Amino acid sequence: MATGRTHRPATRSRGIPEATVARLPLYLRALTALSERSVPTVSSEELAAAAGVNSAKLRKDFSYLGSYGTRGVGYDVEYLVYQISRELGLTQDWPVVIVGIGNLGAALANYGGFASRGFRVAALIDADPAMAGKPVAGIAVQHTDELEKIITDNGVSIGVIATPAGAAQQVCDRLVAAGVTSILNFAPTVLSVPEGVDVRKVDLSIELQILAFHEQRKAGEEASSQDAAQPATTPVRPAPADDSDRKGPDGDVPAVMPA
Amino acid sequence: MATGRTHRPATRSRGIPEATVARLPLYLRALTALSERSVPTVSSEELAAAAGVNSAKLRKDFSYLGSYGTRGVGYDVEYLVYQISRELGLTQDWPVVIVGIGNLGAALANYGGFASRGFRVAALIDADPAMAGKPVAGIAVQHTDELEKIITDNGVSIGVIATPAGAAQQVCDRLVAAGVTSILNFAPTVLSVPEGVDVRKVDLSIELQILAFHEQRKAGEEASSQDAAQPATTPVRPAPADDSDRKGPDGDVPAVMPA
DNA sequence: CCATCTTTGTGCACGCGTTCACAAAGACAT
DNA sequence: ATGTCTTTGTGAACGCGTGCACAAAGATGG
Numbered sequence: 001m002a003t004g005r006t007h008r009p010a011t012r013s014r015g016i017p018e019a020t021v022a023r024l025p026l027y028l029r030a031l032t033a034l035s036e037r038s039v040p041t042v043s044s045e046e047l048a049a050a051a052g053v054n055s056a057k058l059r060k061d062f063s064y065l066g067s068y069g070t071r072g073v074g075y076d077v078e079y080l081v082y083q084i085s086r087e088l089g090l091t092q093d094w095p096v097v098i099v100g101i102g103n104l105g106a107a108l109a110n111y112g113g114f115a116s117r118g119f120r121v122a123a124l125i126d127a128d129p130a131m132a133g134k135p136v137a138g139i140a141v142q143h144t145d146e147l148e149k150i151i152t153d154n155g156v157s158i159g160v161i162a163t164p165a166g167a168a169q170q171v172c173d174r175l176v177a178a179g180v181t182s183i184l185n186f187a188p189t190v191l192s193v194p195e196g197v198d199v200r201k202v203d204l205s206i207e208l209q210i211l212a213f214h215e216q217r218k219a220g221e222e223a224s225s226q227d228a229a230q231p232a233t234t235p236v237r238p239a240p241a242d243d244s245d246r247k248g249p250d251g252d253v254p255a256v257m258p259a
Numbered sequence: 260m261a262t263g264r265t266h267r268p269a270t271r272s273r274g275i276p277e278a279t280v281a282r283l284p285l286y287l288r289a290l291t292a293l294s295e296r297s298v299p300t301v302s303s304e305e306l307a308a309a310a311g312v313n314s315a316k317l318r319k320d321f322s323y324l325g326s327y328g329t330r331g332v333g334y335d336v337e338y339l340v341y342q343i344s345r346e347l348g349l350t351q352d353w354p355v356v357i358v359g360i361g362n363l364g365a366a367l368a369n370y371g372g373f374a375s376r377g378f379r380v381a382a383l384i385d386a387d388p389a390m391a392g393k394p395v396a397g398i399a400v401q402h403t404d405e406l407e408k409i410i411t412d413n414g415v416s417i418g419v420i421a422t423p424a425g426a427a428q429q430v431c432d433r434l435v436a437a438g439v440t441s442i443l444n445f446a447p448t449v450l451s452v453p454e455g456v457d458v459r460k461v462d463l464s465i466e467l468q469i470l471a472f473h474e475q476r477k478a479g480e481e482a483s484s485q486d487a488a489q490p491a492t493t494p495v496r497p498a499p500a501d502d503s504d505r506k507g508p509d510g511d512v513p514a515v516m517p518a
Numbered sequence: 519c520c521a522t523c524t525t526t527g528t529g530c531a532c533g534c535g536t537t538c539a540c541a542a543a544g545a546c547a548t
Numbered sequence: 549a550t551g552t553c554t555t556t557g558t559g560a561a562c563g564c565g566t567g568c569a570c571a572a573a574g575a576t577g578g
Binding site for chain 4: 329
C-alpha cells in the first residue's frame, strides 16, 4: 500500500492474505461482543452474520491462522479472541503519536477505541506554539520541535497524521526519519515513503465522492440530463489540431449521458 | 441478501469498475492541484506519479470514461477535471446530514474538504437535547426528533453517522426509512441495510489494527516468541479430544509456506 | 461400537483487477 | 507530404480474492 515506487507483493504477509488481515479486526470485534455476553462457542455461520461476511470466506480466513475450530461444534470464542489478538499483534502495547491537534486530531485523541485495545496515545504533537502545554484528552500537547525526541524516547513505531494537507508530507518525512514505520494518514494527500514503511489513508472526501458516484447512478437512471448539461465553464475540448471527426465529448461510452 | 438480480454485480456500474471509481477522486485531486498552478496538459506518467499509482492503471481507468487524451501530448487538465467531476456527480449539489455531534461529528462538520466540492452540510443532528440549538461550525444542531423532517425537507440522500456504536444501527434505520440511500459510517459497527442502499465505513481502530499486524511482522522476524508467550489469561484450548501436538501459540509459519 | 448429524476445512472454478507490452494516433520538424 | 518521436489506448496474461460444494472430522445418541 505504500506509495513507494517498487511494487511489493504486499499480500505475502507470512502467508496471510491482505484481504484476510483486513477482516480480522472485524471478526475480533464480533467475538469480543460475544465474549462479553459469555457465549462459549460460535459457529462460522453465526459469526459471519455478526461480522457481515460470507461464512465460507470466514472459514477460509480462519484456516490461514490454523485449525482453531471444532467440527460439529464451532469455534471457542475466548480461544479465538486470543488467537486473533495475537496474530494482529494486539497482545503487546503500541505507543502511538498523533500529529496535528486540530478538530480532527483532538477528536482522535478523545476516541475511546484508540486506547481500548493495545494502542496507547503516547503523545500529541502540534506545530502551533500556542497549543503547547494545553491538555487535550488529558494529555499535554507538545510542540513539533520535540517530535524526534518523543518518537525515540517512547519507541513509537506508529504515527497518525491529522495535519493540513500542506504539512503532511513534511511531517511524514520527519516521522519516518525518526523511526516510525507505520503511518495512518488523515490528510488529503498522497504520501510518499521509503520501502518498508506502511501507509494507510483515511480520506473523508474520497469516501463521499464514491458515494456520490453511486448516488448519481441510482438517481440518474433517467433524470440526470439537465443537471450536468450546463456547467459554469463550458467543457470545451482542448482543440486537437484537427477537430473534424472527433467522436465528441461523450465519445463512444455515453456512460450517463442520454442518447 | 441480493437475491434480486445476478448476485451483486456491484462492479457493473455501467461499465466503470468499482476499483476505478475509488481512484477517480484521487486523480481529481491531483488534477485540481495542477489546474491551480495553471498547468495546461499532463501526461499519464506525470499524473500517475502525482496520484501515487501506476501509469498503465491510470490510462486504463481513464479509458473507461472515454478517450479524453491526445496521443503524443497527454491530457488536458481542465477538460479532465470537468469530465471526472461530472462522472462522480460533483457538478451537482449534495446535501449531507451528520448525525452524532460529538468530538468526531464536530470535527467532520468543521472539515473544509466537506463543503469544498459539491457537498453541503445541510444539518447537524444529535440525540442530546442539551446540544439542540447550539451552533457547531456555524450550524445549529438539531434534535434527533427532527431527523425525518430534515431529510425529506432538504432532499438529503447522503447521511454521515458519527454516533456511538450502540446507536448507529437505529440511526441508520431511521435515515434509510426517511429516504437516505448512501451512508458513510464512522461508528465501529456493522450496519445492515436494505438492498439499494450503499454503506461505506471509516473505521479508525480497524486501520490501526491492520498497521499493527504489519508492524508486528516487520519487528517480529526473530523476537516475537516471548512477547505473546505469557498472556494474562492462558490461552487454553477448548480441549478437543486430542491436544497432543498442537502448533502452539507461537508456532507460526502455519498453513501456506512459500516455496 | 456403530450410525447419524452437525460443522469445519478446503479443492476448485470463476471473475475482477493489475500489469506488461505494443500498435495506433497524433504532434512536430523538415 | 513524409518521417520521426511521443504518448495514448488496449489486448492479453496472470494473480488474488470469492464463493460453491463436498469430504473429513468430531459430537451425540442408541
